[in-house]
Amino acid sequence: MAMNLSATEHRAPQEIAEIIAGRLRLRSEVLERIEVAPPGYINLTVKRELWFRVLAEIEAQGEQYGRSTLGRGQRVLLEFVSANPTGPLHMGHGRGAAVGGALANLLRSAGYNVSTEYYINDAGRQVHLMAASVTAVQNPTSAPEDGYKGAYIVDLAKQLQEKQQAGVLRTGLTNSEVAEWASSQLLNDIKTDLQAFNLRFDRWFSEQKELFNSGAVTQALDWLRQHGYLFEQDGALWFRSTTFGDDKDRVVRKQDGEYTYLASDIAYHRDKLARGYDLLINIWGADHHGYIPRMQAVVEAFGYPKDRLKVILVQIVNLLRGGRRVTMSKRAGELITLREVIEEVGADAAKFIFLTRRADSQLDFDLELAKQKSAENPVYYVQYAHARVASLFRVAAERRVPVQRTSEVDWSVLSSPDDLELIKPLAEYPALIESSAQALEPHRLTYYLQDLAARLHAYYYKHRILPPALEQELDNQDNLKASAHEADQERKRETLTPALTAARLCLFRNVQAVIQNGLGILGVSAPERM
RNA sequence: GCGCCCGUAGCUCAGUUGGAUAGAGCGUCGGGCUUCGAACCCGCAGGUCGCAGGUUCAAGUCCUGCCGGGCGCACCA
CATH class of the missing domain: 3.40.50.620 (HUPs)
Incomplete structure (x- = not known):
């Protein structure tokens, strides 16, 4: 922002950044740190406890988490x-x-x-x-x-x-x-x-x-004829699509009297438009891409902006x-x-x-x-993360470990950077849904879920969630002695308190909820066991 | 010839509408299960973002031109 302003304000971006940063410091009840970095970045560090509010929000909103009003209820027809x-x-x-x-x-x-x-x-x-x-x-x-x-x-x-x-x-x-x-x-x-x-x-x-049976094709063509967008030549009937930026005009009725597919598509899209949709989306095979200008010409001929029709090529x-x-x-x-x-x-x-x-x-x-049910198959990787959390809660129930609501959890015990690594993507989820929807690119969600699952797996390996069963408790100390592994070392040092267990369970439950939510959008199941 | 799409690690691909040191998976190499699910994790190596200009404080991202690949250019669907 400071760098964009520097052009109009005629001052060095870093100078502007300092001014903005100074103002922000005055009301920093949510910010931990505000730093200016060259050439004019303002780095904001939000207070740690703020991140944990995301978890409460996920729990409160349940399946609604990630929903937004971006589309403002606009009517979309997806064919x-x-x-x-x-x-x-x-x-x-x-x-x-x-x-x-x-x-x-x-x-x-x-x-x-x-x-x-x-x-x-x-x-x-x-x-x-x-x-x-x-x-x-x-x-x-x-x-x-x-x-x-x-x-x-x-x-x-x-x-x-x-x-x-x-x-x-x-x-x-x-x-x-x-x-x-x-x-x-x-x-x-x-x-x-x-x-x-x-x-x-x-x-x-x-x-x-x-x-055809309803007469919609002839009606649509009549409408175009009345508006001067049709003409006859060489015994065929043509749509003057060049008026609307197409390379050449297109035949709608052949010499032999048969209609071309374009005639049906004109009628079909006229029908769609008449039904009052704010946006028409068609998904086509990529080999049809040459067809887009002529369909957008059709949309314009009927008096709508051509971007009323968007085409996704597969x-x-x-x-x-x-x-x-x-x-x-x-x-x-x-x-x-x-x-x-x-x-x-x-x-x-x-x-x-x-x-x-x-x-x-x-x-x-x-x-x-x-x-293959292996690492090479990304489906199982993500589903496994979901099932793993489910399994964790099954074991928790067996061992009678108390499960707390998000509001009851003491978040101060989650003091590791790993906790934030897991929470940050959850906070970003609603924005991801919005940007993916806006770009009409569902694959972004697929990548997001793989990343989130990876973070969950890594966390799971590194940190213990549940206290061991009673019979295992005695030799717990000796287990990890020989491991030179960093994560193992860290896990060994950690003392697992009931509060920590409760907080981590809660964290996991919310990660699981977002995975389930995302898989649901992809139309993929989120199994409890695999 | 004209138009559209693409060119990012050895391979397959991401890169959130122009922001800081370009990321995953697979593959190679090495390491990790006596615990809550190893269908998992950790580490090493790997890059002139096709090439050359341009716009910008800032370009993988925008513009132009080349090179290379795909697809279209029907009175077929």
């Missing part, structure tokens, strides 16, 4: 996954799902009013291609050139045939009818998979029903097994599905690993590593 109902979810969708779920929770924690939505792309070429592929199983010569392959297509064909033989479905369905039936089957599978991933959506939005996932690349060929239908991954490594590990990188950077996902 994610939105995979076409033409096949099962794969790893890329899983990453989008993990990021979206965590982001929704994060924004809610930061005081936003979030709705989640899945856009079902159940109209157009892809579902019809899928349907034709299903039909072609009976009659291979009719197989479409770029058709879908894979076991699930054969399964669908078999199911269809059975239904027809049983008279549930009539024979001689049109391709559109097959498409409708098959895509709804696949959508059910997708819903099941997302449930297995502990994700739910507030709304499932059907392109076919809610945009990069691809490289699937590995023991360091070796697992090849994924969509063409041959051999891609590893999200379901298979959840079954193999579990939803918690999958989610956490998806959230260990910024969304916009490529991610290596090693199945063997994700399964």
